[in-house]
Amino acid sequence: MTCPVYLQIFEDIKKKINSAELKPGDLVPPETALCKEYGASRATVRKGLAILVNEGYIFSIPGKGSFVQAPQHNKYTVYYDEMTNSINSVDRTKLLEVNIILPDEHLARNLQISKNKNVIMIRRIFFTDGEPIAYDVKYLPYQKGIPLVEKEIEDATFPEMMSKNMTPFALKKNISIYAKIPESDLKRALNISDNIALLVVEQRLFDEDNKQIGLGITSFKGDYIKLEGISQ
């Protein structure tokens, strides 16, 4: 049970913040003072403080000191991929179409390309227990050398499709989440008769230089998806 000293320092100060002994804006004791208090070297004290900084408890201003950070109450970590979520998993996919198209104005703007650039469009339906549960479209600006193998596309998540052609770490991504009522073509594709809500997740992929390299739109039947997030 003998923790490293730097963890002890981290835990002690964290406890003081959680118990409001140190309030947002308060000055954390200077490093030299903590050195004396714990009989530790400055490197050890700084290691403890570094964790507090990383976890968002404090921030430091050179020449002034370290201060207790006002907590971020609106930040969550969400795990999302098209194939799995907390209440359901895709067990079969159906590839409807792989095609090269010219984007309309809206899509061109969305992909940040000009209207005369070719775009690969991939359309799929996702199933669970034989039931169609989501409609999925991907748009990839055409680049020479992308080897599109249908078998590989069929069951791949968006990052998986892309990481075939580039190093996985260079991917930056963002998602937008919203709800809507399905259009009639989507109702047909997903075999929906009565009223139902869709949860739509738009996924954008960017390369290292922030050039957009893909747009994916997945529309889930409301009953089959729940996204979960936890505070950090």
Added chain:
Amino acid sequence: MTCPVYLQIFEDIKKKINSAELKPGDLVPPETALCKEYGASRATVRKGLAILVNEGYIFSIPGKGSFVQAPQHNKYTVYYDEMTNSINSVDRTKLLEVNIILPDEHLARNLQISKNKNVIMIRRIFFTDGEPIAYDVKYLPYQKGIPLVEKEIEDATFPEMMSKNMTPFALKKNISIYAKIPESDLKRALNISDNIALLVVEQRLFDEDNKQIGLGITSFKGDYIKLEGISQ
């Protein structure tokens, strides 16, 4: 333009990983080797590696070495609070009700309390430009000493309500996001006539000891909310 050495080390190795010169599973050069390569002390090298660990690029195994981590492709950071999102902001709220109730079975289970415990229920409508855009319910297991001042409740987000009574850092939270069709009572409350989808966000608050201290359910009209997430 003269970066600290440890940042140089971090950037160099990061670049090697992004360019696939170092692939997931590969061994990162040992610290002593990096010391020689950069003419730096071990502390400096370790500071560079620590950033790579924090950002998920590598992981270390004592006695063996540091290895390139396979990237997480499904992790996003989402910013959410009831009052503001990327396409809309609440500019007025209406407090419908503050009451003490006994939970039904479903709610008791959801709040992880027994059915004979009192629960404070707060119901609100959120407006934008005079238009009702969301219906919001909070359930707080009753604790002595919670000072509920209507004026304070009216325009507060859930964490704001709670941080009046406890230190803000001790809050842990999670959210669930899903889509659904509104029930008839909700349609009336939100003044909905035609078909519309709701984006529902359930928010659960926990104290330090992981005891649940609140449940909030906010149902947004689909046209008025979009949640955004970015990869980490």
Added chain:
DNA sequence: CAGTGGTCTAGACCACAGC
């Protein structure tokens, strides 16, 4: 056994805040 990462010390020099 030698090599690895994990912890820690006791210094040093710097740039910057604030008096």
Added chain:
DNA sequence: CTGTGGTCTAGACCACTGC
């Protein structure tokens, strides 16, 4: 000027791995 945090060195000892 003193005190602060930011960077850095050159050691040290430990526990663990794999030969």
